[in-house]
Amino acid sequence: MLPTDTIATIRLRAVTVPLRRPLIAPLITVRTGTLILVDLKTHSGVEGRSYVHILGDEDTRMAASLIGTLAGWVIGKPLAPRALNTAMVRRFGLYDGLDGALANAIAAIDMAAWDAAARAAGVPLVVHLGGDTTPIRAYHSFGLGILDDDALVAEAQEMVAETGCTGVKMRLGRPNPRDDLRAVRALRRSLGDHVHIMVDATQSWDTSEAMRRLHMLDDEGLYWFEDPCAWTDMEGHARLARSLKTPIQTGENFTGPRAVAAAIKAEAADCINFDMRHIGGVTGWLDSAPLAAASNMPLSGHMYPEFSAHMLGISPSRHWLELMDWASPILRRPVTIEGGNFIFEEAPGSGVDWDEEKLRHFGATDLNLS
Numbered sequence: 001m002l003p004t005d006t007i008a009t010i011r012l013r014a015v016t017v018p019l020r021r022p023l024i025a026p027l028i029t030v031r032t033g034t035l036i037l038v039d040l041k042t043h044s045g046v047e048g049r050s051y052v053h054i055l056g057d058e059d060t061r062m063a064a065s066l067i068g069t070l071a072g073w074v075i076g077k078p079l080a081p082r083a084l085n086t087a088m089v090r091r092f093g094l095y096d097g098l099d100g101a102l103a104n105a106i107a108a109i110d111m112a113a114w115d116a117a118a119r120a121a122g123v124p125l126v127v128h129l130g131g132d133t134t135p136i137r138a139y140h141s142f143g144l145g146i147l148d149d150d151a152l153v154a155e156a157q158e159m160v161a162e163t164g165c166t167g168v169k170m171r172l173g174r175p176n177p178r179d180d181l182r183a184v185r186a187l188r189r190s191l192g193d194h195v196h197i198m199v200d201a202t203q204s205w206d207t208s209e210a211m212r213r214l215h216m217l218d219d220e221g222l223y224w225f226e227d228p229c230a231w232t233d234m235e236g237h238a239r240l241a242r243s244l245k246t247p248i249q250t251g252e253n254f255t256g257p258r259a260v261a262a263a264i265k266a267e268a269a270d271c272i273n274f275d276m277r278h279i280g281g282v283t284g285w286l287d288s289a290p291l292a293a294a295s296n297m298p299l300s301g302h303m304y305p306e307f308s309a310h311m312l313g314i315s316p317s318r319h320w321l322e323l324m325d326w327a328s329p330i331l332r333r334p335v336t337i338e339g340g341n342f343i344f345e346e347a348p349g350s351g352v353d354w355d356e357e358k359l360r361h362f363g364a365t366d367l368n369l370s
Contacts, residue, residue: 005046005079005120010071010109011039014060015364017329021155024145025202026173033326034060036067037354037364040112042079048116049352052108052277053303053326064367066105074109079120081113085283103255103280110281111307111350119349124310126344129286131314135341138305138321139167139198146171149186156187160195165340167196167223167320173204177213184220193221198249200226207236214244224249224271237268247271252302256280257288264295271319274311275302282311289315305335306352309342330358 016034023030033053040048052067054060070088077084088106118128126133140159144152156168170187172180187197199222205213210228217225224247229236231253241248247270254260255278263269272292279285289311292299298319301308305323312318321342328334332353336343345351 005042005044007040007074007077007079007113008043009039009041010075010112011041012064012067012071012367013037013039013359013364014054014064014367015330015359015362017326017362019142020325020328021143022145023142023171024147025171025200026146026204027202028055029145030055035327035330036060036063036108036367037330037359038067038071038108038112039354040109040116042116042120044120046079046116046120048112048114048119048349049354050108050111050115050281050307050350051327051352052104062101063104063108066101067108068367070105070109079113079116081110081117082283082286084113085110085281100255103284104277107277107279107281107284110283111276114282115349115352122348124344124346124348125282125307125350126310126313129282129310129314131310133344134313135338135343136309136312136318136321137167138163138165138323138337138340138342139169139196140165141169141322142325144168144170144187146174147183149183152183153186153190156191160191163323163337163340165323165337166194167198167340169198169200169226169322172199172201172213172217177216180213181216181220184217184222188220196223197221198223198226201228203227203230205229207233207239210236210240211243214240214246218244218246222246226250226273227252234263234266234268237263238266241267241270249273249300251275253278254288256284257291260288260291264291264297269297271298271300273300273302273322274308276304276307276311282307285311286314289317293317305342306331307350309335309344310350313344327352330355330362330364 118125226249251272252275293316300320
């Protein structure tokens with residue numbers, strides 16, 4: 001990559017793919033995943049790719065509009081990812097800050113720019129960022145929704161057998177709390193003590209309901225309780241963390257280091273996870289991970305395993321990589337898991353490359369940026 005290399009084009013496409021296993025949670029059931037794909041190209045021919053997942057047609061239109069606006073604005077600017085991120089934040093976050101959809105749009109461009117920079121350097125993204133390619137421990141998370149006990153157990157056994165993962169995550173939130181307890185015990189009997197069971201309430205309860213339900217599960221040997229309350233309820237999470245023996249995990253909705261710092265100050269979690277789209281892409285993760293490390297806070301990745309693995313590789317307090325297969329149906333090389341660990345490819349960049357034949361099969365469409 002030449003020092004003067006600049007961004008020439010950004011192409012956006014949308015594609016909807018079926019999920020291998022539906023995500024059935026108390027507040028939402030997801031059977032297909034809509035992805036916005038970002039293809040960035042520089043004047044010297046370097047390419048970078050990223051994607052963000054979207055829920056619903058309205059969300060897709062809003063996200064596409066914001067990403068398209070940013071894409072038009074960065075054309076002609078140097079491929080210098082951190083400087084580019086700073087410029088986008090200063091220009092578009094001036095009035096309303098960076099929460100929500102704007103942060104997500106900036107992350108989409110940021111991830112593609114870092115991917116291009118690593119490809120230009122000819123090394124995997126983790127190496128470009130100063131890390132190494134040591135395998136990353138992974139837990140299985142695509143599945144294990146609100147199912148009956150037999151279906152839950154069968155799905156978990158299949159998941160462990162296909163990846164060798166020593167951790168799986170199930171969703172909580174059955175109408176009767178005792179049904180959650182029964183499901184947890186059924187899963188434990190099936191998997192034994194050598195597989196960790198994480199549970200995720202997907203922000204379903206207020207603090208009092210979470211307190212009642214999670215105390216019922218607190219002696220079941222679970223690995224963590226994830227997002228029992230709304231992620232903005234730092235005080236509620238802190239009360240739970242003080243009251244329960246099982247660790248509290250939250251963070252997937254945090255938008256950048258300020259939210260991370262607020263959660264740490266409030267003692268709202270025992271462990272934390274970042275989502276590439278919300279945390280601010282590669283740059284947002286780079287700025288936020290040192291806060292977790294300084295507080296001895298174990299840090300995991302949420303979704304986007306293709307990118308999250310590279311970021312965990314440079315995070316001092318790295319913990320677990322969440323395996324979610326939303327993009328797998330359209331990737332030329334889906335993530336490689338051996339013995340329960342993510343294995344880095346030798347290819348430069350993030351490893352995200354589209355299978356164009358599969359994109360055509362699923363009806364990928366170009367998004368109008370005008």
